[in-house]
Amino acid sequence: MLLNSSYTFPDLELASEEGIVAFGGDLHPERILSAYKQGIFPWFNEGELPIWWSPNPRCVLFPAQLVIQKSMRPLLNGTSMVFQINKCFKEVMEACKSIHRPGQEGTWITEEVIAAYTELHEMGYGYSFETWQDKELIGGLYGLKIGNVFFGESMFAKKTNASKFAFIKAVQYLQNQGVQLIDCQVHTEHLESLGAEMIARKDFIALIKKWT
Numbered sequence: 195m196l197l198n199s200s201y202t203f204p205d206l207e208l209a210s211e212e213g214i215v216a217f218g219g220d221l222h223p224e225r226i227l228s229a230y231k232q233g234i235f236p237w238f239n240e241g242e243l244p245i246w247w248s249p250n251p252r253c254v255l256f257p258a259q260l261v262i263q264k265s266m267r268p269l270l271n272g273t274s275m276v277f278q279i280n281k282c283f284k285e286v287m288e289a290c291k292s293i294h295r296p297g298q299e300g301t302w303i304t305e306e307v308i309a310a311y312t313e314l315h316e317m318g319y320g321y322s323f324e325t326w327q328d329k330e331l332i333g334g335l336y337g338l339k340i341g342n343v344f345f346g347e348s349m350f351a352k353k354t355n356a357s358k359f360a361f362i363k364a365v366q367y368l369q370n371q372g373v374q375l376i377d378c379q380v381h382t383e384h385l386e387s388l389g390a391e392m393i394a395r396k397d398f399i400a401l402i403k404k405w406t
Contacts, residue, residue: 196246201228206248206395213249220244221310223317230338230345231406233399235379240304250395253378253385257369261389262362269359276326277363283315284308286322286334290348303348311347314338323364325356333357335364337377341406344368345377361388374405 196203196219209215215234219225221244229235229246238245262270269275291303314320319340325333333356335349344364351357365376365388377398378390 196244201225203229203232203234203246206233206399209248209250213247214245215248216246218243219246221306223310223314223319226310226314226338227319227340230340231402233395233402235345235347236307237302239302247379248395249380251392252395252398253381253390254393254398254401255365255376255378255385255388255390257365257373257376259389259391260362260365260369261387263387266355266358266362269355270362274327275332275356275359277360278324278326279367280315280322281324281326282331283320283322283336284312285331286324286336286350287311287348289331289334289352290336290350293350293352311336311338321364323360323367325351325360327353327356334360339368339371339373342372342374343377343402343405344373344375346379358384358388375401377402 196216201224204216206215221236234246234248236244237247287303287308311320319338321339322336323334324331332353333351335346335357337344337346349357349361378385381392
């Protein structure tokens with residue numbers, strides 16, 4: 195059980211098979227930053243104590259390995275969708291919270307989580323990458339940029355390809371900003387289709403120690 199007065203975490207070698215490192219503590223921005231720099235992130239349901247995770251293996255994307263499918267190129271080069279950065283960070287989080295996800299009940303994006311990550315955004319760490327169409331927010335994602343690593347959190351789409359559009363544009367932007375690694379946390383077929391891969395946790399930790 196973590197104490198609110200300490201931002202240290204147990205050794206990752208003690209994590210459960212699922213990747214649980216610890217329970218408890220609060221979502222103070224400094225605790226969250228400390229966790230990410232150690233390869234740990236919070237993920238828990240509303241009403242629960244914070245649960246801190248470090249899965250092994252870890253899903254990541256090296257920006258240079260981004261896969262852009264041919265079907266996306268007209269959309270990326272067209273004008274029907276517009277890419278924006280940090281225009282409405284909190285609204286992106288709220289959209290990620292409310293979007294329906296097949297096979298999933300509830301959300302881990304509680305009001306406490308929104309408040310904590312919004313504060314991190316105001317500190318310069320939190321980024322939202324957004325897809326707009328006809329002045330409407332139709333897709334996007336958010337996460338934390340620490341050094342040259344971007345830690346992705348969640349994405350949403352209200353229209354087909356809206357989140358994919360934001361993700362591709364975000365990776366290109368982050369690569370131009372010197373980002374070397376994008377943490378995708380947990381594998382999905384969607385992320386794999388965009389070039390994400392699984393690496394051992396020890397390799398992931400070595401990379402974030404190098405680049406954060």
